Amino acid sequence: MPDNFNKNIEDALNSIDGIKKASPNPYFFTRLEARMQKEKGIWEEISSFVARPLVAFACICLVIMVNASVIISSEKSNHDTSGQNNELATVDEYNQVSSTFYEFVNTKP
């Protein structure tokens, strides 16, 4: 049995000795060219769509709007934080810092 076993392995390893080269199906270049045209067509469509004046104008408007909204919201938040700063200053002045329960319990006289 081991002889047969080893022979099977040897046969399998030698089975591709002298293998002939495979070729693609006929008209490979025609199919390749068709695929290249198709993919080129897709990119051309995308680029021509993006290059349209109306689309370009809309994109610019969108960018301006996003920028404006970011500036407005950041200004708003600045306003909010300055209010908070005033509050903190008042709390500091009157020593009204809220303490934790731990601090409350461990306060030395």
Next chain:
Amino acid sequence: MNDERELIALLKKKDREAFKTIVETWQDMVYNTALGLLQNAEDAEDTAQEVFMQVYESIDSFKEESKFSTWLYRITVSKSLDHIRKKKRKKRFAFIQSLYGKNDELLIDPPDFFHPGVSLENKESATILFKAIEKLPGKQKTAFVLNKIEGLSYNEIGEIMKLSDSAVDALLQRAKKNLQLILKNYYKLMLK
């Protein structure tokens, strides 16, 4: 060699006839290598097309420091290994999907691969060998396919894989050892 240079120079100018000649000259080499690595005729054709598309797009990056065929082999090997990786990822994703009750045809194992260049008397053994080759790690598989299926010398494989002759030799020795081990396990299972 001069013809080759002329063709490359024309391809850099995007000459259609030069591209056609290049494709027709090297299509068998590219397809046969891809088929050996991918073990699927459809995938090999797809990859061969992608290889020539990349050649057309990036011919300017070919500096003629190596042979044109070496450059082509490199693109073919990297595209084929990429394809294998993508397919594995898809299979894994399909498996996860199937756990949630969706059927996916990718889960079904593809039929045994039969290389058209193998003689009929060796068909059965070669099919088993190709199954074993499929299980080899990428570098070993590449070296084995280039050596056994493309019939390249250690030196040529070294140029393609950017390895020394001795490194290619070591890689092929490891590939053969692993193949023996895989085949041994396969025949053991068959005997049970």
